[in-house]
Amino acid sequence: MVDCLDEAPETARQALLERVAAEIRETGEATGCCELSGRVWHALAAVPRHRFVPDEQQKWAYANTPLPIGRGQTISQPFIVALMTELLAPAPGATLLEIGTGSGYQAAVLAQLVRQVYSIERIPELARAAAQRLRELSIDNVEIRVGDGAQGWKEHAPFDGIMVTAAALAVPPALVQQLKPGGRLVIPVGEPGRTQDLQVIDKDQQGAVFSRSLLPVVFVPLIQSPA
Numbered sequence: 001m002v003d004c005l006d007e008a009p010e011t012a013r014q015a016l017l018e019r020v021a022a023e024i025r026e027t028g029e030a031t032g033c034c035e036l037s038g039r040v041w042h043a044l045a046a047v048p049r050h051r052f053v054p055d056e057q058q059k060w061a062y063a064n065t066p067l068p069i070g071r072g073q074t075i076s077q078p079f080i081v082a083l084m085t086e087l088l089a090p091a092p093g094a095t096l097l098e099i100g101t102g103s104g105y106q107a108a109v110l111a112q113l114v115r116q117v118y119s120i121e122r123i124p125e126l127a128r129a130a131a132q133r134l135r136e137l138s139i140d141n142v143e144i145r146v147g148d149g150a151q152g153w154k155e156h157a158p159f160d161g162i163m164v165t166a167a168a169l170a171v172p173p174a175l176v177q178q179l180k181p182g183g184r185l186v187i188p189v190g191e192p193g194r195t196q197d198l199q200v201i202d203k204d205q206q207g208a209v210f211s212r213s214l215l216p217v218v219f220v221p222l223i224q225s226p227a
């Protein structure tokens with residue numbers, strides 16, 4: 001890692017965005033997402049990642065790398081956050097569901113782009129800390145609850161888009177059910193401890209479902225039992 005937070009966070013964040021944009025271009029052939037859009041760039045620029053990272057990791061807050069956030073969990077690599085956000089291509093009026101709130105960073109980025117984000121986290125203390133951070137940053141269009149995200153969030157379904165930020169062994173059926181026609185699910189699928197497939201699953205207007213694998217990624221596992 002070459003990056004650190006010696007400079008002002010804004011400068012470090014701009015440098016990180018340049019790197020993320022370059023990596024989006026470099027992987028464009030595999031992902032079909034060739035350019036970091038202006039909207040996603042601005043969303044990333046608006047969220048201070050250092051506020052989502054523990055004190056002992058501050059130096060690396062604007063490195064293009066995942067970082068530990070406690071309880072064996074990680075805040076995702078900024079490139080992956082950018083890519084998954086682009087893939088969801090959220091429209092301004094959209095309602096989204098995120099599984100795996102973690103630090104709350106990905107939810108905060110999505111919140112810049114859409115009307116409402118719902119996010120589910122399995123570990124209560126992470127959910128509490130994320131909710132507190134979002135309050136401090138006056139991000140008020142994210143609702144977090146503790147639970148098993150594989151079940152989705154029926155009360156607020158259907159969703160325009162669903163993003164899963166932990167690796168599932170298989171695509172949870174409830175999440176596909178809770179997608180609107182025309183909606184999209186972005187999810188890493190595969191076993192923990194090795195690379196998983198980042199998959200995009202589209203539901204068409206007739207309700208038919210199409211999936212494709214984009215690139216190998218590494219996520220912590222989606223665990224389907226109480227914390």
Ligand code: SAH
Pocket residue numbers: 073074075076099100101102103104105106107120121122123126147148149150165166220221222223224225
């Ligand atoms: N999106 C997060 C990073 C997620 S790390 C961020 O921006 O910081 C993956 C998270 O998924 C972890 O916090 C983990 O506790 C959570 N998780 C794992 N299994 C889960 C499940 N079944 N339901 C909800 N959350 C889960």
